[in-house]
Amino acid sequence: MHAYGQFAMPTRLPETLEPLRELAQNLRWSWHPDTRAVFELADAALWEQTGHNPLLFLSQLSSARKAALSTNRRFLARMRAARKDLQAYLARPAAENTPAVAYFSPEFGITETLPLYSGGLGILAGDHLKTASDMRLPLIGVGLLYRSGYFTQSFTPDGWQCEQYPTLVPEDAGFFELASAHIHLALPGGADLYARVWVAQVGRVPLLLLDSGDDRNEEAERNLTNQLYGGDTLTRLRQELLLGIGGVRAVRAYCDAEGLAEPVVYHTNEGHAGFLGLERIAELTDEGLGFSEALAAVRAGTVFTTHTPVPAGIDRFDRGLVGGHLSVALPKLPTEACLDLGAEDDPGVFNMAHMGLRLAQRCNGVSKLHGALSRSMFAPLWPGLEAEEVPIRHVTNGVHGPSWAPHAPDLGLPDEEVMSARKALREKLIEAVRGRMRSAQTDSEFAAETAWVEDCLDPDVLTIGFARRVPTYKRLTLMLSDPARLRRLLLDPDRPVQLIVAGKAHPADDGGKRLIQEFIHFASDPALRRRVVFVPDYDMALGREMVGGCDVWLNTPTRPLEACGTSGMKSALNGGLNLSIGDGWWAECFAPEYGWSIPSGHDGVGGLSRDEQEAAALYDLLETKVVPLFYDDHPQWLRKIRAVLGTLRPQVLSDRMLTDYLSSLYRPAAQSAAEISASNFSPARELAEWTARTRDEWPSVVPGALEVNADPETGCVSFRAEVDCGGLTPDDIEVELFVGTAQGDTLVDPIFTPMMSGGGGTAWETYEAVVDVPRGGHFGYTARVIPKHPHLAPHELGLVHEFQPSEHTSQRPLKE
Structure with a gap:
């Protein structure tokens, strides 16, 4: 029978059982066995029938059972103990020396009762949030609310997969609406996209979920976030614009409402949320920074994680389609400069992974092998570097023990x-x-x-x-x-x-x-x-x-x-x-x-x-x-x-993973963000000017002579290099020396040594280094010139001048 209409009836509980609602509305129940045990104790059969979903469980708990539980001293003691434990868990202060992080992902796997995930990317994101909560890291999650979620699976008689989509009602899931958040994106053709923001509490961590199911939207826009990874290319692009641009605005609104300082580090979990960097640039340009200055500031505090092992797995959109959206969604930014961030070999394509890499000063793959593969795959973005030197590290994923191994x-x-x-x-x-x-x-x-x-x-x-x-x-x-x-x-x-x-x-x-x-x-x-x-x-x-x-x-x-x-x-x-x-x-x-x-x-x-x-x-x-x-x-x-x-x-525990993120990515990013924003972003302005000048003058930098003097008695080898700095100064460059075992023209396991400036007085600046070679054999060496700036990550610009063998290169023993 077709329903004429719908209405909602809130779950009513006796006052003595109200702690059950508090326990159900914080998703910590999904990994906390004592909390789950309380619901099972209340009615084991119903707990199984409702799929271990505490809010659904409470809505179906009979009046008679509620009355019985209200006078059951054993049950009440267990319930109150679980509530007290949750309150103590939430009251603990944030861990020391942990920067505030905003973590963006297109999917989150918190519990099977919330179909906001499709696979490993979402499960990882859920484990990231749970672990951050357990480790007391000040982190905010940001994603999309999919009212039809991801599909449930059944099969035809001949074994062909069929999909059915559930219905997710955010109020029934225990989410509360952030009423102060007013998210709006202008779309091409004069259309508007409005979004509501729901907050799911994942232990100590708030998860902000943007929802296009806003009555102010036209039907197409209202259905935008219905399905995870559903719809056509246009739908996917608009979902990612909402996640990135709208997500940053949602974070601001949440922090304002809660009286919190905004995060200093923004972590993009795969390229889907990459537009967040453009929204942050737009915010800084409103404060008076130029585009390149704002880009320098945003890069310093951004972390980008790639999960894609092949180019075919990257989101790529028509460049004109992206430009048409950015020109109205972020009208104050130069559209062509924004599009250049996603440039790739195909001039008609906008590459989301390339944008993510260009907007983040720190990037990583998700295993050691994947890090190496990512360096090779994205090496063309740093044309002056060997693949192994591309500045993409790795943090191997981990998994949340309480969620996956409770027994x-x-x-x-x-x-x-x-x-x-x-x-x-x-x-x-x-x-x-x-x-x-x-x-x-x-x-x-x-x-x-x-x-x-x-x-x-x-x-x-x-x-x-x-x-x-x-x-x-x-x-x-x-x-x-x-x-x-x-x-x-x-x-x-x-x-x-x-x-x-x-x-x-x-x-x-x-x-x-x-x-x-x-x-x-x-x-x-x-x-x-x-x-x-x-x-x-x-x-x-x-x-x-x-x-x-x-x-x-x-x-x-x-x-x-x-x-x-x-x-x-x-x-x-x-x-x-x-x-x-x-x-x-x-x-x-x-x-x-x-x-x-x-x-x-x-x-x-x-x-x-x-x-x-x-x-x-x-x-x-x-x-x-x-x-x-x-x-x-x-x-x-x-x-x-x-x-x-x-x-x-x-x-393999996610505690190790989060510890690695803290030490190698989050803390360094927070420090860089603080340094570059000091004195009203004066370092960002200086870095942007320096970067532009360095790129312009780089062709004028010329490596010259490279001399080596070996002392066979001490095993010490002295190196002396000459560089014409051209339009730059000696402070703008660094000379890197590499010495290793020679196999033909190849250096095997070369050791890096920075060469120190020895002054010049002529057009040629000299650089020197001494290397101790503790064993005999045949060795090779090489050197190169790279830009140097205190606010740059190593090899960030990808500019390199190699020393070339010529009449300038000489070798002689130190002692005759």
Whole structure:
């Protein structure tokens, strides 16, 4: 029946139970077991029926049950203790020496009850906020409110993915509206975009969510933020303009309302929010700075994190389309200068990642391998530098322990109890999978036969898990490359294996959907159903059960396309072992005691494709290493579990990740921002003028002679260089010396030494350095000139002059 209209009825609670509302409205409940236990104690059956959603739980709690709880002294004591704990948690002061940070992301995975995430990027952002809260960092999250969120997944009878979109009502989710925020963006053609701002409290951290569901908007604008990663190119661009420009305005409004100082560091989590830098530039130009001066100031306090391992993953828009929007959204800024920030090889394209890199003085990838890949991929933006010198570092992702390993085995337990704890997690996973499969029968191709669900999977069998988004590069079906060989592993009568798989393909990704369909067809074989399942509607709740209960976590991306891949980290937190291609985080953290690394193949070797080689290596590891160890050598399996829990776990926790961000990015950015804004931004004005002059005069800088004098008795080598500074001064440049083992014309592991100015008195300035060479051998050296300024990060401008071998270059011993 069609509803004529709608109305809302607030949940009413007796005064004695009002603390439940306070506990439900702070999302700390999602990772705080004592708070969750209070709701379970109130009504365990209803807690399960409402999907562990406390606000929905309270709205459905019966009057009779409320009355009973109001006089239950045991329950009231537990509730009040949880409330007191929350209040104490929130009252603790911010940690010392921690700058205020605004953290922008297009998605946030806080809890499965809020479908504001699609995959790893959002889960990481959620873990970032939760960890900042636990570590007492003064951080504000900024994102978009998607009223239809991300989809729930079902399947046609032939295994084709279907999408249904939920409805998110912010008031029902416990968000409150920031009434003082008046967000408006002008759009081309005289249209307007208005946005409401909702605040979700994530422990100590406020998460500001911009919502285009404003009655002042026309229908197209009102639906702008309906879906995460939905709509066409225009929708995506306008979402990103709202996130970046509107997000900065929302931060200002929130800080004004709460009496807080504005953040000093702005962190852009991927390029989607890159327009935030332009809004901050516009704010400074209103205070009297020129565009280049404001750009220098904004760069100093901006951090940009790239998660993209391939150029195809970057958001790229038509340059004219972007220009048309910026000219009306930020009319006081020079549109062409803004567009130049997103320039790339194609002159008709605006590149969001390039803008993010040009607007941030500090940039990072999300694993060691991804950092190196990013330096290579973005090297053209710094044409004077070698790829390894491109100023993009890495901070390897981490995961939030309380969210992903609430029941992990305690390392201090006796051996038999550790193994019992692991089996209990496996049993818990199997029950969760069976429950999901029961509820999904009407949408699956198994609807005609349901009895198999009740005894699918076995808590005594080696359990391997694979769960993630399903783009083609993650190679869901690599494990199906030799179906007969896999069947033998699954159905071995003495040492069987069972496989639990889940994942979602993007609604527009038919390639990913075909991979899922292929796997479902394999799993539908009646002979295999009790050993292999594809679990529908992958979400955080299912992910938590899987990383907890699987003995081995399988990851088979095409190297090096996995930027980090945190699902394996979550498994490790619970004592799971990883079986993975050496990509992402596993490339830097792998050790034999933590699991197994699948060797990478190369097309054509042995007449096999890369996929065939890596699939064969996977089967070999399962047959000769993993399965025998699990069934035949329990002490060695236990030693691996203890190694993972004892030494790998600290490496993959998000506490380590946030500590790295603080030390290498946030604190340096805050210091740079403070320095460049001093004295009414006088340093920013000076830096902008200096940068323009240096770029203009750089062609006039000429490296000259480079002399080396080696003393074989002391092992000391003296270097002397001459530089014609042209239109610059000696203070404007630095001469870098590199000395290393020579292999042909290549320097191996060169050691960097800055050369000190020795004065000149002529057109040539001299620079000198002494290097101690403690061993014999054949060595090479080189030197180069780069710009130097106290407010520049190393190699920030990408300007370089190399010393070239010529008649000026000489070599002679120091002693005749």
